Amino acid sequence: MAYVPAPGYQPAYNPTLPYRSPIPGGLSVGMSVYIQGTAKENMRRFHVNFAVGQDDEADIAFHFNPRFDGWDKVVFNTKQSGQWGKEEKKKSMPFQRGSHFELVFMVLAEHYKVVVNGNPFYEFGHRLPLQMVTHLQVDGDLELQSINFLGGQPAPAPYPGTDYPMTIPAYPAPGYNPPHMNSLPVMMGPPVFNPPVPYVGALPGGLTVRRTIIVKGYILPTAKNFIINFKVGSSGDIALHINPRIGEGVVRNSFMNGSWGSEERKVSYNPFGPGQFFDLSIRCGTDRFKVFANGQHLFDYNHRFQAFQMVDVVEVKGDITLSYVQI
Structure with missing residues (x-):
């Protein structure tokens, strides 16, 4: 089965530069x-632009521009009617040459909030209306691993038998199940950025068919393993235990009635290595x-645990840091 991304979670992996792509559903307050x-x-500079249009000459609502030039700094600006506005600068460099980074832009009512490697870095007040922004542009001396738009509305889909679009909420309410969306996974809540490890998250209403849990993080350079458990809080039973072991493989198992079952280990590849980011999407199906x-x-x-609806806890622990979790 092909990967079916959940509504509100549609990452682009290893995109090429220059990156120019529409923002799904446009930009809105609450998105990240x-x-x-x-x-x-040898990085000298790179930029991220929230652009008004797709061409090179488009206006830019927010220009984010780190520069390594002897006076390391990050420049922020807006381009309107072809003219750059007044620069804002921060003489602090949150990026290191040769190092991985995580860069988050949170779209708030009054400003863009920039977070680098889990640390708040800058707030840039809106100079152009959010509704004008249609595209994201990224280019410069960097390599991209993933870009993801979180919290936006998926593109409207026509309701069967009509020509009228019906907007599907990014996080459908329990019981919301339009007939033409049966195959799509659902997520119930917004992402939690940079939660501490160990992490314990509640699944209100329990685990349901098509529910998708996202776990995104970084494996420490000295890591030996980490664990993700789908657990019944009242009994301690574990419906799914995922245990990537560095240099060994990915162990899966269940813990029921006080005993572990037989391990499963076979995978075609092991994506988990020390000093690497990972992005796990775990979807619950009927079987x-x-x-x-x-x-x-x-x-x-x-x-193996047939009453999987009783699973009401997700826990993550081990030799990792978490970028975000969405359950």
Whole structure:
């Protein structure tokens, strides 16, 4: 089965530069743009533009521009009617040459909030209306690993038998199940950025068919393993135990009635290595879990715990830091 991204979660993996892409549904308050990449060893500068249009001459509502030039700084600006406005600068460089980074732009009512590697960095007040922004542009001395637009509305789909679009909420309410969306996974809440490890998150209403959980993080250079458990809080039973072991493989198992079952280990590849980012998408189906890593199918795990609806806790622990979790 091909990867079916959940509404509100449609990452682009390893995009090429220059990156120019429409923002799904346009920009709106409450959205976040999440970028993972690596600053090149010889980095001089790169930019991220929230652009009004797709061509090179388009106006820019927000220009984010780190510069390594002897006076390391980050420049912020707006281009309107072809003219650059007044620069804002911060003489602080949150990026390191040759190092991975996580860059998040949170779109708030009064400003863009910029967060780098989990640390708030800058707030840039809106000079152009958010509704004018249609595209994201990224270019410069970096390598991109992923770009993701979080919290936006998916494109409206026509309702069967009509020509009228019906907007599907990014986070459908329990019981919201339009007939033509049956195959899509659902997520119930917004992402939590940079939660501490160990992480414990509640699944209100329990685990349901088509529900998708996203776990995105960074494996520490000295890591040996980490664990993700789908757990019944009242009994301690574990419907799915995922245990990537560095240099070994990816162990899966279930813990029921006080005992572990038989391990499953077979995978076609192991995407987990020290000093690397990972992006896991775990989807619950009627008869199995389907797990994707960095957009590629990793493994299926048949339900052993048949009453999987009782699973109400997700826990993550081990030798990692978490970028965000969405359950």
